[in-house]
Amino acid sequence: MGERIVFTIAAASALASGVLVITLKGPFRATVALIGTLLSVAVLFLLLAAPFVAAIQVIVYAGAIVVLFLFVIAYLGERPVAEIGDRLGRYAVFAWLAVLGLAIQGAVVLLTTDLPGINDDPAPTGDIGSPEAIGRSFIDTFLVAFEATSLALLVAAMGAVMLAKRAVKSEGGR
Amino acid sequence: MTGAVTHEGVPLVAYLAVSGILFLLGLLGVMIRRNPLLLFLAVELMLNSANLALVGFSRYWNTTEGHVFALIVMVVAAAEVVIGLGLVVAVFRQRMALDVDQMSTMKG
Numbered sequence: 536m537g538e539r540i541v542f543t544i545a546a547a548s549a550l551a552s553g554v555l556v557i558t559l560k561g562p563f564r565a566t567v568a569l570i571g572t573l574l575s576v577a578v579l580f581l582l583l584a585a586p587f588v589a590a591i592q593v594i595v596y597a598g599a600i601v602v603l604f605l606f607v608i609a610y611l612g613e614r615p616v617a618e619i620g621d622r623l624g625r626y627a628v629f630a631w632l633a634v635l636g637l638a639i640q641g642a643v644v645l646l647t648t649d650l651p652g653i654n655d656d657p658a659p660t661g662d663i664g665s666p667e668a669i670g671r672s673f674i675d676t677f678l679v680a681f682e683a684t685s686l687a688l689l690v691a692a693m694g695a696v697m698l699a700k701r702a703v704k705s706e707g708g709r
Numbered sequence: 710m711t712g713a714v715t716h717e718g719v720p721l722v723a724y725l726a727v728s729g730i731l732f733l734l735g736l737l738g739v740m741i742r743r744n745p746l747l748l749f750l751a752v753e754l755m756l757n758s759a760n761l762a763l764v765g766f767s768r769y770w771n772t773t774e775g776h777v778f779a780l781i782v783m784v785v786a787a788a789e790v791v792i793g794l795g796l797v798v799a800v801f802r803q804r805m806a807l808d809v810d811q812m813s814t815m816k817g
Contacts, residue, residue, distance in 0.1 A: 542719045546727045553731050553754055557738030562746040569750050572731070576757050579727070582719060583768040588760075588776050595783055600753070600790050607794045608746065611801055630740035634733050641729040645722055653725075653769070656718040663773045669780070672773040680777075684784040691788035698795035703802075 542582055549575035566604045573597040585664040724765035731758035743808050745797050749790060756786045 552571030559565040573596045580589035652658070662668050673681050731754055738751025760779040767775025 536717045538718055542723065546723070549727065550730055550734070553734040556750050556754055557734055557742070557747075562744065562750075565747055565750050569753060572754060572757065576731075576761055579724065579761060580764055583724065583764050585764045585767070585776055585779075588764055588779050591780060591783060592760075595787065596753075596757075600787055603790060603794060604746070604750070607798060610798065611746075627741050630737060633740070634737045637736070638729070638733055641733075645725055645729070650721075653721045655720055657721065657768060658771070660768060660771045663767060663771060664776060668773050669776050672777050676774075677777050677781075680781060684781050687788050688784060691791045695791045695795040698792075698799050701799065 538582060541578065545575045545578040545582070549579065562608045563605070566601060566608065569604075570597050570601055573601070583664075584660050587664055587666045587669050721765055721769045725762060728758045728761040728765065731755075731761065745793070745800075745809050748809060749793050749797075752789070753786065756782055 549572050552568045552575060555568035556565050556572060559568055573592060577589040577592040577597070580586075580592060735751045735754030735756075735758065738754065739748055742748050742751060760782055763775040763779045763782070765775075767773065767779075
């Protein structure tokens with residue numbers, strides 16, 4: 536029973552913060568709302584027997600990525616161009632139509648799926664979420680993907696440096 | 710819920726519903742916003758919903774693969790945010806408006 540109470544609170548908080556993320560106009564407030572979603576999803580990860588992923592979610596997402604967002608927002612500062620409106624009404628209608636269509640499809644899939652036991656209590660799991668199990672899985676099975684993600688990070692870091700260098704040069708710096 | 714169940718867990722379908730709604734929120738945010746910063750936040754929302762579904766299915770099938778995928782998704786999200794925010798800062802320093810509809814040319 537306690538698990539369901541925690542799930543309900545975390546899910547409601549995740550969805551409420553998600554609504555705030557896309558409705559708040561100020562980037563700073565929207566980023567703070569995103570922290571709420573990230574922490575709530577981390578709680579859901581804990582309920583799903585994934586403590587390591589939950590910890591990484593808090594450290595990397597709510598820590599590093601959100602701080603990066605806040606740095607950039609602080610750097611850009613308050614600017615009048617933040618007042619640009621949303622898309623024109625007739626395009627927003629198409630966005631709502633697409634979202635509504637996807638929602639109906641998802642609801643139909645979830646209600647008619649014949650995946651066994653999807654509506655039942657989950658079976659007790661073994662050791663799937665510990666750092667040891669995940670580390671073994673990375674090294675044994677997904678070594679290529681592991682190396683590829685490290686390469687992606689390297690490329691991203693180099694790209695960010697190049698972008699910053701070019702921006703400084705365009706302002707007359709070195 | 711019928712039958713005498715000893716421990717009351719949360720079924721997978723509830724996690725998938727939360728994940729789907731979060732994804733739809735992110736999709737809506739991407740489509741109606743024009744400020745690139747808010748757009749990235751909405752993309753983060755979608756990536757997180759995907760992670761929730763991955764970890765949920767990992768719990769359902771009792772395997773570790775979903776956790777591994779979720780961690781890789783986080784790394785890719787970090788890379789994407791670094792490049793994206795670098796672009797935002799570069800555009801800002803060119804004294805251009807932060808409006809994705811006006812950023813239509815690519816020139817170094």
